[in-house]
Amino acid sequence: MTKRNDAPSNPDRRKLITSAAAVLSVAALQTPTAEAKSKSGGTQTGSVDVIVVGAGLSGLTSARELVKKGKSVVVLEARDRVGGRTWTTAVGARRYDLGGQFVGPTQDRIRAMAKEFGLEIKPVFSDAKHIWELGDERVEFEGSVPALSLLQKLDLGHIINKMNALAKRVGPTTPWAVSDAAELDAITLAQWVKENSYKKSSRDFAKVMTRAVLGVDPDEISVLLWSYYVAQGDNIEMLIGGRGGAQDSVIEGGSQQLSLRMAKDLGAAVKLSQPVRRVMHDAAGVTVETDHGNWRGRYVVMAIPPAMNTAITFTPSLTGDRRDLETRAPMGRYAKVVITYEKPFWRELGYAGDVGSLRGPVVASYDDSSNEGPALLGFVGGDDERLWRKLSAPARKAAVLECFARWFGSEALKPLAYEEKDWTVDEWTFGGPTIALPPGVLSRYGAALRQPIGRIHWAGTEAAQRWTGYMDGAIRAGEQAAADLLTRLTK
Numbered sequence: 001m002t003k004r005n006d007a008p009s010n011p012d013r014r015k016l017i018t019s020a021a022a023v024l025s026v027a028a029l030q031t032p033t034a035e036a037k038s039k040s041g042g043t044q045t046g047s048v049d050v051i052v053v054g055a056g057l058s059g060l061t062s063a064r065e066l067v068k069k070g071k072s073v074v075v076l077e078a079r080d081r082v083g084g085r086t087w088t089t090a091v092g093a094r095r096y097d098l099g100g101q102f103v104g105p106t107q108d109r110i111r112a113m114a115k116e117f118g119l120e121i122k123p124v125f126s127d128a129k130h131i132w133e134l135g136d137e138r139v140e141f142e143g144s145v146p147a148l149s150l151l152q153k154l155d156l157g158h159i160i161n162k163m164n165a166l167a168k169r170v171g172p173t174t175p176w177a178v179s180d181a182a183e184l185d186a187i188t189l190a191q192w193v194k195e196n197s198y199k200k201s202s203r204d205f206a207k208v209m210t211r212a213v214l215g216v217d218p219d220e221i222s223v224l225l226w227s228y229y230v231a232q233g234d235n236i237e238m239l240i241g242g243r244g245g246a247q248d249s250v251i252e253g254g255s256q257q258l259s260l261r262m263a264k265d266l267g268a269a270v271k272l273s274q275p276v277r278r279v280m281h282d283a284a285g286v287t288v289e290t291d292h293g294n295w296r297g298r299y300v301v302m303a304i305p306p307a308m309n310t311a312i313t314f315t316p317s318l319t320g321d322r323r324d325l326e327t328r329a330p331m332g333r334y335a336k337v338v339i340t341y342e343k344p345f346w347r348e349l350g351y352a353g354d355v356g357s358l359r360g361p362v363v364a365s366y367d368d369s370s371n372e373g374p375a376l377l378g379f380v381g382g383d384d385e386r387l388w389r390k391l392s393a394p395a396r397k398a399a400v401l402e403c404f405a406r407w408f409g410s411e412a413l414k415p416l417a418y419e420e421k422d423w424t425v426d427e428w429t430f431g432g433p434t435i436a437l438p439p440g441v442l443s444r445y446g447a448a449l450r451q452p453i454g455r456i457h458w459a460g461t462e463a464a465q466r467w468t469g470y471m472d473g474a475i476r477a478g479e480q481a482a483a484d485l486l487t488r489l490t491k
């Protein structure tokens with residue numbers, strides 16, 4: 001069970017808690033009767049303005065914004081903890097993030113929330129040598145430009161510039177509306193890179209990039225999806241960048257603290273271990289069924305990955321574009337490993353700890369040292385994850401440590417502790433870090449990512465209009481869903 005031990009520290013937050021308590025007591029008064037039978041036959045547990053499904057960053061943000069404006073909410077969460085794809089947990093005697101972690105310079109919403117909670121955002125160590133391992137070739141370099149041959153650099157620069165220009169044209173909000181959306185959605189990123197590059201190193205680069213960023217190989221996603229994703233995060237350099245990029249900084253003490261702090265403020269409104277099984281909706285309201293009873297609300301916010309909705313029965317069923325989207329929206333194949341050490345031996349050898357590699361299974365690594373002590377982290381994504389997942393636990397660990405030993409020497413084989421989390425086999429996420437839409441989906445069904453259906457609104461990072469797939473996007477989408485509902489609730 002996740003600990004919730006943070007005390008309120010500033011007057012604004014105390015005000016929020018007080019208003020949350022007031023709203024919850026009003027909600028309790030509105031409860032028809034604690035044991036009354038609902039229309040569907042289950043036990044009626046309570047009645048609120050808005051039911052939020054999912055206590056990740058997005059759902060909790062929605063709930064928090066609604067409570068701030070005096071609305072009553074309940075947040076129903078399947079797991080026995082809040083935070084969803086953010087999870088700060090024990091790695092040996094220390095604590096690290098096994099889910100979402102990095103914060104970039106233009107991720108304003110997560111930065112604002114961290115600041116509000118008094119959490120420190122610290123740059124990742126990166127002022128040393130970086131490693132790229134493409135095929136059997138290993139290149140080491142300092143600064144941001146990899147030590148490739150002139151022709152390789154020109155070729156890579158060419159496709160990066162071309163992709164950035166395409167992303168700018170497609171834009172971060174309605175990629176399905178560009179005139180050639182169907183055309184761009186009909187080809188895979190792999191095809192596009194092949195047609196627009198001459199060097200194998202550029203194609204290898206694309207594979208490292210999509211495995212590390214989305215947990216898929218370039219032949220699995222459409223070029224429209226990738227341009228949209230790049231546009232949401234500004235440009236490729238920002239998406240893949242360490243210092244100055246999306247991997248610039250981390251929240252000291254772990255990202256899950258944001259959700260823990262929000263849940264603490266929301267108090268009894270957050271219900272853990274309550275998987276939602278059914279959502280009944282009509283013109284009068286919504287009834288949401290969990291294993292522990294039913295909740296009645298005026299609206300519902302579904303703050304879970306699109307594919308997770310397919311495990312819930314909607315009555316009447318979600319027909320049309322939304323259902324088509326959900327059944328065609330796989331998550332990336334993504335695992336994260338954290339390895340702790342006595343000392344940061346890689347730094348002593350002049351390395352930053354970050355690597356991009358195609359040799360597998362670890363596709364990207366970073367220095368993960370914090371106040372807790374020295375550590376390295378790695379991602380296993382795309383096809384490598386599929387193969388790695390099939391190994392025994394000791395073989396998976398050995399394969400990961402082998403990567404770090406290849407990069408930083410045999411000291412890497414003597415960790416204090418090792419922990420892995422394969423989100424692909426997680427019951428309540430189905431993969432990570434986010435959806436990776438294959439060709440033909442975004443141009444047809446993209447608008448359904450955000451379009452409410454009657455009293456059902458969609459949040460979750462996948463609904464964001466900036467930084468989709470990221471923690472920042474989750475917060476933005478949560479804020480947007482709350483703002484939309486506040487407009488409807490005050491009509």
Ligand SMILES: Cc1cc2nc3c(=O)[nH]c(=O)nc-3n(C[C@H](O)[C@H](O)[C@H](O)COP(=O)(O)OP(=O)(O)OC[C@H]3O[C@@H](n4cnc5c(N)ncnc54)[C@H](O)[C@@H]3O)c2cc1C
Pocket residue numbers: 053054055056057058059076077078079082083084085086098099100101102103274275276277303304305308311312334335336423428429431432433434459460461462469470471472474
């Ligand atoms: C390994 C990994 C690394 C990542 N790294 C980064 C990073 O460095 N930086 C970054 O910004 N982002 C990163 N991300 C992405 C980031 O974590 C997510 O974008 C963000 O946390 C999503 O939040 P959310 O609230 O939208 O969804 P979630 O966190 O998925 O929350 C949804 C919640 O709904 C619950 N749920 C699902 N089904 C039901 C149901 N039927 N009933 C009730 N509850 C249900 C789930 O248990 C979950 O708690 C990473 C993700 C992963 C997996």
